[in-house]
Amino acid sequence: MANMKEIAKMARVSLGTVSHVLNNSAVVREPVRLRVLEAVQAAGYQPSQLARGLRRDKTNMIGMIIPDITNPFFPAVVRGAEDVAFSNGYRLILCNTDNDHSKELVHLNELRTYLPAGLIVIPSNFSDLTTQAESYRRAGTGVVCIDRLPKNWSGDSVTADNEEGAYNATRCLLQFGHTKLATITGPLHLTNAKERLDGFKRAMREARLHLAPEYVQETTFDKQGGYSKTLILLRLIPRPTAIFAGNDMIALGALLAIREAGLRCPEDISLIGFDDLDLAETTNPSLSSVSQSGYQLGTTAARILLDRLEGDKGPAKHLVLETTLKIRHSVAAPPGAPRRNRASKGRRSTKPGLAEERA
Numbered sequence: 001m002a003n004m005k006e007i008a009k010m011a012r013v014s015l016g017t018v019s020h021v022l023n024n025s026a027v028v029r030e031p032v033r034l035r036v037l038e039a040v041q042a043a044g045y046q047p048s049q050l051a052r053g054l055r056r057d058k059t060n061m062i063g064m065i066i067p068d069i070t071n072p073f074f075p076a077v078v079r080g081a082e083d084v085a086f087s088n089g090y091r092l093i094l095c096n097t098d099n100d101h102s103k104e105l106v107h108l109n110e111l112r113t114y115l116p117a118g119l120i121v122i123p124s125n126f127s128d129l130t131t132q133a134e135s136y137r138r139a140g141t142g143v144v145c146i147d148r149l150p151k152n153w154s155g156d157s158v159t160a161d162n163e164e165g166a167y168n169a170t171r172c173l174l175q176f177g178h179t180k181l182a183t184i185t186g187p188l189h190l191t192n193a194k195e196r197l198d199g200f201k202r203a204m205r206e207a208r209l210h211l212a213p214e215y216v217q218e219t220t221f222d223k224q225g226g227y228s229k230t231l232i233l234l235r236l237i238p239r240p241t242a243i244f245a246g247n248d249m250i251a252l253g254a255l256l257a258i259r260e261a262g263l264r265c266p267e268d269i270s271l272i273g274f275d276d277l278d279l280a281e282t283t284n285p286s287l288s289s290v291s292q293s294g295y296q297l298g299t300t301a302a303r304i305l306l307d308r309l310e311g312d313k314g315p316a317k318h319l320v321l322e323t324t325l326k327i328r329h330s331v332a333a334p335p336g337a338p339r340r341n342r343a344s345k346g347r348r349s350t351k352p353g354l355a356e357e358r359a
Helices: 004-011 015-023 030-043 049-056 074-087 101-112 130-138 162-175 191-206 223-234 248-260 294-309
Strands: 061-066 091-096 118-121 142-146 156-160 181-185 216-218 242-245 270-275 288-291 318-321 324-327 356-358
Touching (some): 004 015, 061 074, 074 294, 091 101, 101 130, 118 294, 156 162, 156 191, 162 288, 181 223, 216 223, 223 242, 242 248
Parallel strands (some): 061 118, 118 142
Antiparallel strands (some): 288 324
16 A cells, blocks of 8 residues: 555655645645645555544544444444434444443543544443543543433433333323333333333322332343343232333343233233334334434434534533334233223324324
8 A cells, every 4th residue: 555655756746745635734736736636546545544643632533332232222323323423524433342341441441542533432331431531531532421321420411311201101001091010120220221210100109009119120121131020020919911111122022921921912911112123013012112212312422522522612411302102002901991992093192291102
């Protein structure tokens, strides 16, 4: 591969002139600039982004750290961030932590050596980014956390309205006539899991329904966790007639456990998830879910980060995105109660802030 010295020789100019043309750092006469660009194209020259970064103290790279690349929710978040980054001349580097904080720290420490312009982080389990983020910020690197917040986080963040979404889902089950409700939460040291449990409990309190501890099961945000905890719930007396799952992957595991137990959803047990993954429409029955836009989470975080890179020195931004409740065929009245008409579409609640759609 040709280097800048060879480009300068081919274009019959100085090395400094080549640098000025490639970095747009000084005005170069048009005939000379075109000669340099022709030499660059002929030689197939590619400038080193790392070398540029060393001169400028940062590259055009944005690091993005996510907890689980196999979770179908996160690719949309990444896509949203990458679309905004790419359209503004930045390139996204993706790191996966497997929800392991020690692996997250390795990524954070190694990314620093590549001089990224910014970081977008979905924190891992038990994450505490305060020290690392402060180190990045002192170096002029922006940091935005999304989806969930690490301990003691005071920087920029973008999350969904988890509590309100869970509250609306639970209230919907109550409106269908359910009084024996249970929930399967994600890990409660994660802020999004705790907020969703808070929304569930708030709706139960307003309905003046007692919630015994065994009707709240905590697990991992995955299908296996939902499956194993649903089996526990199905053995309770009285058995719950409705389950609110902390995310759609938990709900998928719950569907499998209900089916293997010889029960039917929604005839015996109603079910609502959270995230509204694309596959929610293809399950049998189709899964009701609280819809949050992963793509919007990613684009919003990237725009905040770009504002910081362009000089925004204002106070930390904490944006909370609205959710929408989508009712499909996994919800019905409890056994023995009159069934609500499933054919109605597009119905919206009269309560401000609650959007309920029939899909």
